[in-house]
Amino acid sequence: MTLSAEWVTAAGTAMAGLATLIAGWAAVRGVDAWRSEIVGRRKAELAEDVLAQFCHARDVLIWARLPDRPLAPAPDGDDPDERHRSHASPIERLTQESALFSELQASxxxxxxxxxxxxxxxxxxxxxxxxxxxxxxxALIRDPNEQASDADRDRWEDAIGWVDDGDDALARRLAETIAAVEHVCRPLIADQRPRLGKMKA
Structure with missing residues (x-):
């Protein structure tokens, strides 16, 4: 049986259409893969930037809460000016790094x-x-004569770092905050680095 010219033409057209369809499907898959790669890279870059900001903010808060006061009282009694400077120190230190905390919240x-x-x-x-x-x-600056209750002053002093390490609830919260960010960010960063290495190779 001999195929007519019409059948041959139709078959050729069908094959060409199928080839076009396959090529289009491959192109779509390629675009999707490219888009997924770009999104993954952006997520990893954002994760790395944000994790770095959080770690920097943690270090600033640790520094801000380092007690800026003598380890022992002066022989002639407590110096009000020295006490005021000690209470103001966390504010001054955090104010110096205000841009960091603004950038962190902007992210x-x-x-x-x-x-x-x-x-x-x-x-x-x-x-x-x-x-x-x-x-x-x-609050401590506004209470130079220690009129507030002992409980309030203890809470305020704990917050600015005048507390034993074992009792420092705020430091534990800070560590938990960093751990929560690391839980999200580190897997993405670790996953993206091998891919970047392959691309460079």
Whole structure:
């Protein structure tokens, strides 16, 4: 049986159409893979930047809460000016690094866009810790004659770092905040680095 010219032409057209369809499908798959690679890279870069910001903020808060006071009282009694400087020290130190905390909070919404609303929790915790240190220092400055209750003053002094390491609840919260960010960021950073190495190779 001999195929007519029409059948041959139709078969050729069908094969050409199938080839075009396959090529189009491959192109779409290629674009999807490229898009996925770009998004993955952006997520990893954002994760690395945000984790670095959190670690920097942690170190600043640790520094801000280092007690700026003598280890023992002066022989002639407590110096009000020295006490005032000690209470003001956390505010001065945190104010010096105010740009860092502003940049950290500015990253919050980009982070949420990639990682979901729950990813905002560490940002809220960091802002709360920063606010507690500032508020406690301000409260101590406003109470130079120690008219506030012992419980209030103890709470304020704990917040600015005048507390034994074993009893430092704020330091534990800070460590938990960093751990929460690392839980999100480190797997992405670790996953992206081998890919970048292959691309360079």
């Amino acid at each position: 919050r919404y980009r982070f949420m866009a990639y990682f979901g609303e729950d990813a905002a929790n560490p940002f809220e915790q960091m802002r709360a810790i920063h606010g507690e240190v500032m508020s406690a220092a301000e």
